[in-house]
Amino acid sequence: MTKFQPVRKAVIPVAGNGTRFLPATKSMPKEMLTIVDRPVVQYAVDEAMAAGIEHIIFVTSRNKTAIEDYFDTTPDLTSSLTRAGKTAQVDLLEKMLPIAGTVSYTRQQSPLGLGHAVWCARELVGNEPFALLLPDMVSFGPQGCMAGLMDLYDEVGGNVIAVEECAPHETSSYGIVGIGNKVEHGFEVSDMVEKPDPAVAPSNYYLNGRYILQPEIFGLLASQERGAGNEIQLTDSMQRLAEQQAFHAHPYGGRTFDCGSKRGFIEANVAFAMLRAELGEDLAQSIQDLVAGHQQAVRAA
Structure with missing residues (x-):
């Protein structure tokens, strides 16, 4: 049992419009796009639950009711599958x-940024530490990223963030952290810099969308100060909170796919499909054939 206040709740922001996936997201939430046969948002929920989270808080917006319906019962579908003898699907x-009672929803009425979305969950979180999972960032590995954060939190408490290594020349695309004293499951964060030039970046460890934050972050977000893009940025308040409380980072040993981008979404589909016994071998051969065909077409052009 942890000596620190337990992390029981997780916030999952799902209010974004998903404009990078238009026209597919014109009438459906981007979080409901599927990786193989499960929506993107399901991966975040499963990761949180596997790490010991007891309550999920979704921050939604207009036209996101499909997410609420997805995490609800479907009596008509269940009855139809039962009559057809499809017990495996019913069990799934x-x-x-x-x-x-373990899922709650709150609305972000205006698209004012990630910091604002997190602030909208303040009453449901209350005065306790909470996990934050960005659903577009999908963990791929033998252990979910949030489980590693929980291990580090049990060791050091405070605020914990997940990081991964990027190529040194890519630091200007990410929030980057500085490396302080090492601990068993990670290291102390000595600095947080938003999209630094590679020449001055404190490291090549970037924030990958998984956090455990103390409730004091809500008081800082309450000022509603605008940052980059004229939005309320979570990183700005995290930097201010770091002046008062310790931050530690857990280097994730797996890989995170950015499913908010088309490339990351396609890569995630391939990676998770390759794990399926009924798909992996045939898919690997199909990909090899497609790549060979593409290369041949390029050479002939």
Whole structure:
């Protein structure tokens, strides 16, 4: 049992418009786009639950009711599958259904940035530490990223963030952290810099969309100060909180796919499909054939 206040709740912001995936997201939430046969948002929920989270808080917006419906019962579908003798599908649907009362929803009425979305969850989180998972960032590895953060939190408490290494020349695309004293499951964060030039970046460790934050972050977000893009940035308040409380970083040993981009979304589909026994071998051969065909076409052009 941790000696620190336990992390029981997770915030998952799902209010974004998903304009990079238009026209697919014209009438459906981007978080409901599927990686193989499960929506993107399901991966974040499963990762949180596997790490010991007890309550999921979704920050939604207009036209996101499909997410609420997805995490609800479907009596008509269940009855139809039962009559057809498709018990495996019924069991699958029941297994993914959250326990009653363990999911909450709150609205972000205006698209004012990630910091604002997190602030919208303040009343549901209350005065306790909480996890934050950005659903576009999908973990791929033997262990979910949030489980590693929980291990580090049990060791040091305070605020914990997940990081991964990027190529040194790519630091200007990410929030980058400085490396301080090492601990068993990570290291102390000595600095947080938003999109630094590679020449002055404190490291090549970037924030990958998984956090454990103390509730004092809400008081800092309450000032509603605008940052980059004229939005309320979470990183700005994290930097201010770091002046008062310790931050530690957990280097994730797997890989995170940015499913908010088309390339990352396609890569995630391929990676997760390759893990499936019924798909992996045939898919690997199909990809090899497609690559060979593409290369041949390029040479002939």
